[in-house]
Amino acid sequence: MSSRRPSPFDADAAQDRIAAVVRRIPLGCVATYGDVAAAAGLPGRARMVGRYLGAVDGVDALPWHRVIAAGGRIALPDGSASRTTQLRRLMAEGVTLTGSGRVDLARHRWQRGVLAPVLD
DNA sequence: GCGATGACAACGC
DNA sequence: CGCGTTGCCATCG
Numbered sequence: 001m002s003s004r005r006p007s008p009f010d011a012d013a014a015q016d017r018i019a020a021v022v023r024r025i026p027l028g029c030v031a032t033y034g035d036v037a038a039a040a041g042l043p044g045r046a047r048m049v050g051r052y053l054g055a056v057d058g059v060d061a062l063p064w065h066r067v068i069a070a071g072g073r074i075a076l077p078d079g080s081a082s083r084t085t086q087l088r089r090l091m092a093e094g095v096t097l098t099g100s101g102r103v104d105l106a107r108h109r110w111q112r113g114v115l116a117p118v119l120d
Numbered sequence: 121g122c123g124a125t126g127a128c129a130a131c132g133c
Numbered sequence: 134c135g136c137g138t139t140g141c142c143a144t145c146g
């Protein structure tokens with residue numbers, strides 16, 4: 001017992017927490033890498049979230065498409081298959097985009113337990 | 121041990 | 134609104 005933090009950083013544990021957070025993002029909502037990292041208890045490690053999501057590569061059990069970059073921007077490069085899949089899945093869930101293909105954060109941003117009601 | 125890289129973020133111009 | 138710079142942190146050669 002004693003220490004909950006045996007090492008300065010446990011990749012396995014962090015990965016597990018990140019997965020748990022991503023898994024609980026409600027359908028039709030999105031969260032930024034920074035939000036997910038913070039919700040997973042890893043403030044400032046937004047990069048690690050991206051690295052992890054890229055590592056799972058193909059795990060349907062994880063709604064990775066609901067995780068986006070700051071400002072509602074899609075982190076994946078334009079023209080990539082992953083990006084297309086992400087956008088298609090988001091739209092399938094009713095997520096709306098603004099102007100230049102950005103997710104409307106004001107409408108769909110997920111905040112730990114606070115759902116953003118879809119205004120009509 | 122160190123420099124380079126990356127599904128990031130914030131700031132400045 | 135696009136682009137470059139800086140900060141942050143873990144992984145890789």
